[in-house]
Amino acid sequence: MDLPEAFRTLADWAGDSSPLYETLCRGIAEDPTLLELAEEVPRDRWAPHVTLSAVHYLLLDGADHTLAQFYPTLTESPEDPAGAYPHFHDFCVTHTDDLIPLLRNRRTQSNAVGRCAGLYPALCYIDQRTSTPLVLLELGASAGLNLNWDRYGYTYDSDRIGATDSAVTVQSAVRAGSPPLQQSPPAVNARLGIDLNPLDPTDPSDAAWLRALVWPEHPERLSLLDAALKQARANPPQVVADDAVETLVNHAGSMPADGALVVYHTALLYQLSEAQRSTLHRALATIGETRPVWWLSGDGETDTSGTFGLELTRFPDGDTVQLGRYEQHGRWIEWYD
Structure with a gap:
């Protein structure tokens, strides 16, 4: 192009x-x-x-x-x-x-915190099918703001849930279905992000760049970002500079064994070539040979209207479930019951 x-x-x-x-x-x-x-x-x-x-x-x-x-x-x-x-x-x-x-x-490395509106029910869904806390590995994490998803509060046209004492509130609406919205967020045992060129939310110039990436007519997104940046300064997420596809197996091996490993992203696949996607799938299958791993894709079934699909695959069996879809900035979600 x-x-x-x-x-x-x-x-x-x-x-x-x-x-x-x-x-x-x-x-x-x-x-x-x-x-x-x-x-x-x-x-x-x-x-x-x-x-x-x-x-x-x-x-x-x-x-x-x-x-x-x-x-x-x-x-x-x-x-x-x-x-x-x-x-x-x-x-x-x-x-x-x-x-x-x-x-x-500079790069397009926006942390669309509103996408946590899609992550929250998907991670609750996984939590309800495991007996241990979650171990999180986010690919293409940028500044890692979405690694802090369990430290945010949520409203889905209803009472506030999640971390209800948080200064961050992700506002969304349920347009269809009954997503598994737990009152309290799932327990998290460990979290790590991988990004080729991570941003530091505690660095003023990186934070300013994240703010500049928000479109001017989206003041609610900017307010949410500012609140998440403040949260990240109090709880800095760990994001390592690495190729998320090529080094995934090694990083997964460094994560605690006592937890349900969840590898996820919210907007990565569209940036990968077919060869990279194949490499990623092989890496997930390799990890699945030694421990179960949940692969949560936050931009499955992406379409030109700005809608992202929530797709969950569990390795080693490779079974895939279409959980639902959400507006790219989390303004609404639909759940496939």
């Missing part, structure tokens, strides 16, 4: 969710100057997200420009996004020297 097509694809994806980013992406796709700037993003990364986030990062950091008046994260009364593009172009030209290091070195 060439760059103009990539920006048009993100524009289509943004749609009603982010009129500002839809406008900006369509403008960039027809702008040779900014397409050349976006070429600074390495080929193994999604240039549209990185480009938009780099601009957002500088604006949140205090860059003084008229573009800020179009961002709901920067003003309570944003201007009509339809008029934003000339200001965006000028900002990028004016701040090229500041943008290039971000474009070259």
Whole structure:
């Protein structure tokens, strides 16, 4: 996919969710100057997200420009996004020297904490089928905020459950089915994240980048992220820098044996080639030869509407269950009874 097509694809994806980013992406796709700037993003990364986030990062950091008046994260009364593009172009030209290091070195590593709304019932489902605490291994963990899922409170159009004394509340709605929403979260014996380039939630620049990755029209996501970052500073999740696919067997072997091993992710498979997916499946099967392992995929059955499927496979037998699906940011879940 060439760059103009990539920006048009993100524009289509943004749609009603982010009129500002839809406008900006369509403008960039027809702008040779900014397409050349976006070429600074390495080929193994999604240039549209990185480009938009780099601009957002500088604006949140205090860059003084008229573009800020179009961002709901920067003003309570944003201007009509339809008029934003000339200001965006000028900002990028004016701040090229500041943008290039971000474009070259940063990645799309958003921690969508709302996805824990899908993780919670899925992990309760596993918990109800085991007799020991959970041992968690998250692939593509970014800053590890979703490793802290049991330290968050949850509402699903009902009373608050989970860690009810937590300052973090994940709000969702059950659109169908009866998910196994336990009043108290399952016990966790150990947790570890793996990411090629992990972010440190206690580092101000990494935390600022995570905030910049949130789309400007999503204030509730930004508030949730801020609360989760504060929680992570009190309970820093351990995330190691490694290839989650190639080193999975070794890391699984380092986890405590006295617990139900759960390997999971919320948005990883779409980033993997078919060869990498095959390697991952073989690694899970290898782990299953020495201990049972639950493989929870949080972006199974992904579709273009932003819906993620919850798919659970238990090794060594390899049986797969479609548990349900959820909106990509956890706004709702559906459970397959």
